[in-house]
Amino acid sequence: METFIGVPCPFCGCLCDDLEVTVEGERIIKVGNGCTYSLTKYLNYNRDRVAAPMIREGDEQVAVEISVAIERAARVLFEANYPVLYGWSFTSSEAIGLGIELAEEVGGAIDNTTSVCHGPALEALQDLGLPGCTLGQVKNRADLIIYWGSNPLQSHLRHMSRYTIGAEGRWRKSRDDRTLVVVDVRKTYTARVADYFIQVEPNRDYELITALRMALRHEEIEQDRVAGVPVEDIEELADLMRGCEFGALFYGLGLTMSYGKNMNIDILTSLVRDLNRWTKFVMMPMRGHYNVNGANIVFLWLTGYPFAVDLSHGYPIYAPGVTSAVDILSRNESDASLIISSDPAAHFPRRAVENLFSNPLIVIDPRRTVTSMKADVVIPSALVGIECEGTAYRMDGVPIKLRGVVKPPKGILSDEEILRGILTEVRRLKREG
Amino acid sequence: MELLINNAMVYDPVNGIDGEKIDIAVKNGRIVEASELRDAKVLDARGLVAMPGGVDIHSHIAGPKVNKGRLLRPEDHLRVVKRRGEGLRPIVGYTIPTTFTTGYWYASMGYTTVMEPSTPPLETRHTHEELNDTPIIDKACFPVVDSNWFVLEYLKEGDIDGCAAYLSWLLRSVKGYALKLVSPGSEEAWGWGEGLRGIDDPVPHFEITPREIIRGLYRVNRLLRLPSPIHIHCNDLGAPGNYKVTLDTMRCVEDLVEEDRPSLHIVHIQFNAYAGSGWGDLSSGASELAKYVNSHSHVTADLGQVLFEDTTTMTADGPWQYVLHRLSGNKWVNHDVEAETGGGIVPYEYRRKSYVNAIQWTIGLEFALQVKDPWKLCLTTDHPNGGPFIEYPRIMAWLMSSKAREAALARINRRARRKSALGSMDREYTLYELAVVTSAAPARILGLKGKGHLGIGADADIALYRLDPHSTDLSRDYRRVREALRRAAYTIKGGEIVAVDGEAIKTTYGKTYWVDVEVPERDEERIKRDLQERFESYYSVRLENYPIEEGDLRVSSPLHIRAEGV
Numbered sequence: 001m002e003t004f005i006g007v008p009c010p011f012c013g014c015l016c017d018d019l020e021v022t023v024e025g026e027r028i029i030k031v032g033n034g035c036t037y038s039l040t041k042y043l044n045y046n047r048d049r050v051a052a053p054m055i056r057e058g059d060e061q062v063a064v065e066i067s068v069a070i071e072r073a074a075r076v077l078f079e080a081n082y083p084v085l086y087g088w089s090f091t092s093s094e095a096i097g098l099g100i101e102l103a104e105e106v107g108g109a110i111d112n113t114t115s116v117c118h119g120p121a122l123e124a125l126q127d128l129g130l131p132g133c134t135l136g137q138v139k140n141r142a143d144l145i146i147y148w149g150s151n152p153l154q155s156h157l158r159h160m161s162r163y164t165i166g167a168e169g170r171w172r173k174s175r176d177d178r179t180l181v182v183v184d185v186r187k188t189y190t191a192r193v194a195d196y197f198i199q200v201e202p203n204r205d206y207e208l209i210t211a212l213r214m215a216l217r218h219e220e221i222e223q224d225r226v227a228g229v230p231v232e233d234i235e236e237l238a239d240l241m242r243g244c245e246f247g248a249l250f251y252g253l254g255l256t257m258s259y260g261k262n263m264n265i266d267i268l269t270s271l272v273r274d275l276n277r278w279t280k281f282v283m284m285p286m287r288g289h290y291n292v293n294g295a296n297i298v299f300l301w302l303t304g305y306p307f308a309v310d311l312s313h314g315y316p317i318y319a320p321g322v323t324s325a326v327d328i329l330s331r332n333e334s335d336a337s338l339i340i341s342s343d344p345a346a347h348f349p350r351r352a353v354e355n356l357f358s359n360p361l362i363v364i365d366p367r368r369t370v371t372s373m374k375a376d377v378v379i380p381s382a383l384v385g386i387e388c389e390g391t392a393y394r395m396d397g398v399p400i401k402l403r404g405v406v407k408p409p410k411g412i413l414s415d416e417e418i419l420r421g422i423l424t425e426v427r428r429l430k431r432e433g
Numbered sequence: 434m435e436l437l438i439n440n441a442m443v444y445d446p447v448n449g450i451d452g453e454k455i456d457i458a459v460k461n462g463r464i465v466e467a468s469e470l471r472d473a474k475v476l477d478a479r480g481l482v483a484m485p486g487g488v489d490i491h492s493h494i495a496g497p498k499v500n501k502g503r504l505l506r507p508e509d510h511l512r513v514v515k516r517r518g519e520g521l522r523p524i525v526g527y528t529i530p531t532t533f534t535t536g537y538w539y540a541s542m543g544y545t546t547v548m549e550p551s552t553p554p555l556e557t558r559h560t561h562e563e564l565n566d567t568p569i570i571d572k573a574c575f576p577v578v579d580s581n582w583f584v585l586e587y588l589k590e591g592d593i594d595g596c597a598a599y600l601s602w603l604l605r606s607v608k609g610y611a612l613k614l615v616s617p618g619s620e621e622a623w624g625w626g627e628g629l630r631g632i633d634d635p636v637p638h639f640e641i642t643p644r645e646i647i648r649g650l651y652r653v654n655r656l657l658r659l660p661s662p663i664h665i666h667c668n669d670l671g672a673p674g675n676y677k678v679t680l681d682t683m684r685c686v687e688d689l690v691e692e693d694r695p696s697l698h699i700v701h702i703q704f705n706a707y708a709g710s711g712w713g714d715l716s717s718g719a720s721e722l723a724k725y726v727n728s729h730s731h732v733t734a735d736l737g738q739v740l741f742e743d744t745t746t747m748t749a750d751g752p753w754q755y756v757l758h759r760l761s762g763n764k765w766v767n768h769d770v771e772a773e774t775g776g777g778i779v780p781y782e783y784r785r786k787s788y789v790n791a792i793q794w795t796i797g798l799e800f801a802l803q804v805k806d807p808w809k810l811c812l813t814t815d816h817p818n819g820g821p822f823i824e825y826p827r828i829m830a831w832l833m834s835s836k837a838r839e840a841a842l843a844r845i846n847r848r849a850r851r852k853s854a855l856g857s858m859d860r861e862y863t864l865y866e867l868a869v870v871t872s873a874a875p876a877r878i879l880g881l882k883g884k885g886h887l888g889i890g891a892d893a894d895i896a897l898y899r900l901d902p903h904s905t906d907l908s909r910d911y912r913r914v915r916e917a918l919r920r921a922a923y924t925i926k927g928g929e930i931v932a933v934d935g936e937a938i939k940t941t942y943g944k945t946y947w948v949d950v951e952v953p954e955r956d957e958e959r960i961k962r963d964l965q966e967r968f969e970s971y972y973s974v975r976l977e978n979y980p981i982e983e984g985d986l987r988v989s990s991p992l993h994i995r996a997e998g999v
Binding site: 006401 | 532
């Protein structure tokens with residue numbers, strides 16, 4: 001029996017790196033410090049695993065040697081005119097880099113889950129920028145914490161205890177040293193523990209943020225209520241924000257995926273920029289997958305763009321809505337797909353899923369998923385952060401190396417190794433003409 | 434792999450060679466005696482000038498700040514694109530190119546070694562991942578240390594040995610090469626949204642001044658016997674009148690200077706060479722700074738020349754970047770890194786018709802022309818802050834040709850032209866001096882013994898340019914000179930031809946240098962205890978997840994050093 005300490009968790013954007021994982025034989029039997037999601041991933045890591053690579057023959061998926069599966073996957077991509085390579089947020093940076101190299105080689109479109117998640121936040125950043133910092137700054141300095149359209153007590157379970165209201169920082173020692181504000185359309189779990197809860201009418205955040213900016217400047221707001229919120233509450237919040245020593249605003253899909261999308265983050269960024277005239281204020285998107293930020297980061301240094309990259313012309317083209325996977329698939333423009341560490345058949349619109357299944361489909365995933373059940377090639381992979389190592393980037397950009405604590409099941413390779421194999425085979429096919 | 438380069442006109446300042454026809458023999462990545470060659474490929478370099486491969490001592494090419502710049506500016510990526518080629522990745526870029534573009538473009542100009550000058554230690558794993566994906570060039574990175582909590586606390590207590598032991602641990606942990614200071618103490622103040630003025634303003638809560646930080650780190654650097662001096666981005670960067678702060682900075686270690694060689698490197702000095710009291714009367718402090726540099730042996734500088742371009746500013750100087758955002762109204766990214774440093778990114782366009790920008794442009798050139806000893810100067814733009822590195826040849830032409838300067842001066846803001854003394858300066862850099870400021874001097878300041886020269890044993894990093902000083906008037910035909918320097922005829926890296934006629938022809942990977950410094954055991958034990966006690970309360974990651982392993986570098990090349998007292 002062995003206990004590993006300081007193990008970084010491969011689940012959400014918190015990338016907590018203090019897990020204590022106990023292994024007996026080749027089984028994980030206990031996880032200390034982890035949240036419910038973490039425990040679920042670690043203790044169930046052997047469930048629903050794909051035991052061997054498979055190729056579809058008729059209605060059946062038949063087990064084959066890994067080399068056969070890799071060759072078939074390479075051939076599918078090689079023969080396709082416009083393949084889509086999608087997923088990437090739940091695997092290592094090293095694998096993502098290889099994915100981009102592969103997409104360049106086959107002239108496809110490569111996209112990660114950002115395009116259906118925090119994409120609008122990044123689009124807003126491209127317009128206005130982002131006053132930000134790493135999470136330790138918040139832990140040590142922030143006396144005002146705001147969660148807007150984000151419910152960490154159900155999505156990022158240890159965010160508050162590790163980084164915001166519950167963390168022991170250099171200058172903020174306890175809950176008493178912080179004020180918590182929650183803005184949401186309903187009273188979430190997080191709202192219940194807030195000092196201030198602002199209930200905003202659904203899809204009216206843009207107006208509320210505008211009113212806040214006006215209140216900051218002591219401008220007269222003519223209505224009694226904006227977005228369902230009494231103006232006195234808006235003015236009080238503005239005073240709170242302007243009067244703090246260090247404010248940190250975390251935002252989630254409540255803003256990026258409601259009416260306005262990137263415009264909501266646009267004006268939120270303007271608000272935070274404004275606040276920096278009076279005090280120190282930062283903002284941060286609550287990234288979901290443990291390496292979705294890493295996917296953006298690797299995409300950026302290799303292509304210049306964070307997601308939705310078309311490489312069919314031999315150089316990167318970025319046009320969300322045109323080059324994003326869900327849109328390419330929905331418009332039936334692609335003729336093959338490689339899905340890695342993601343399950344779009346369970347999440348994407350019907351037309352996109354129809355395209356997925358009516359064209360050659362390769363899935364690389366440790367587990368059986370909705371997408372893999374009808375795939376033409378299924379290649380099982382090792383779990384990054386449990387069975388193999390790899391670098392991931394936290395929601396604030398801090399890179400942490402994930403480690404393996406057990407060996408992968410017999411014959412199961414890492415995403416990195418699989419992709420390298422496919423890339424080599426594609427190049428061989430191209431050389432042979 | 435053997436190569437014999439014949440008939441090139443060689444400029445090799447380290448070895449005193451000033452335009453002589455010398456054959457260069459290459460074997461196993463090094464320059465060797467011609468007699469050692471058995472079966473060499475012959476490269477006829479008739480009509481070509483040979484210089485040691487360019488060494489860029491200060492260029493933001495990799496890491497979290499650079500990458501956020503890429504995110505901020507999708508519009509920058511539309512300016513230049515090139516389809517992927519045989520064995521070559523696509524090219525995308527301009528002021529913040531992709532990592533592959535960076536390597537290919539430096540090689541296309543004959544540059545073979547580049548330093549990423551400022552990386553936040555906590556995120557330096559990211560910097561190395563990007564450097565790993567930057568082809569051809571040899572590289573290294575400098576961790577920013579001036580607002581680091583451990584450093585501030587050790588220095589406040591006067592514990593130089595402890596600070597040195599901590600920084601040796603830090604350099605090894607993040608695989609860094611030199612110590613970088615950025616507006617010392619300011620990033621910690623900016624953690625509260627504040628800034629500092631001059632070098633005697635104490636850092637809030639830590640009550641230590643920039644002067645004390647600079648002096649402390651100066652002493653630490655010597656104790657650790659690091660190959661390069663401390664690199665310092667002076668306080669009050671960008672502010673009118675700041676040349677005085679630069680003088681204060683250079684003076685503040687005078688009493689500590691022990692040897693007759695450089696021990697303080699001022700980065701992008703142009704941005705800290707401003708006289709005047711406001712934007713309306715901004716003027717040049719270059720003469721005063723050049724005078725000081727000319728009469729003191731402990732200081733070197735890199736230029737930080739601006740170009741009239743739409744470029745991207747990015748530094749760890751958080752307060753200054755915020756000021757620039759407010760001044761320009763342009764979009765702004767800020768990124769403070771816990772317990773360590775900060776930074777910001779703002780797109781910016783330097784316009785010839787702007788009085789301020791035009792003065793800035795004249796200041797850089799004035800400084801370069803007034804520094805008498807080229808060994809004290811390195812050519813940079815603080816890429817991309819002053820302009821993209823791919824435009825260095827423009828600056829080279831201005832240095833080498835008064836005619837080129839005249840042509841540019843004629844087009845700038847009239848008041849600036851009248852105010853500046855640049856028009857009356859007729860010095861022209863020679864090719865020899867160019868080789869000094871683009872290769873020999875930076876290599877020497879960095880302590881990279883195999884770089885910056887073409888003597889026996891040097892790394893075979895060679896740039897061949899289509900220039901014939903006998904048949905070309907370098908001053909009059911400055912456009913041709915510029916073109917020749919922009920598109921090297923051949924770039925040889927580690928003995929391999931990697932670029933031809935200004936285009937990279939293959940994707941190879943260079944070395945990542947870092948320093949592995951051994952300190953006295955008792956100090957090492959002491960700081961280990963301090964780290965165990967304090968690390969987790971300062972940071973949001975665990976101590977054991979902080980260091981980077983050697984295997985995380987694609988090609989690791991450590992310099993092993995024994996500090997004083999070992």
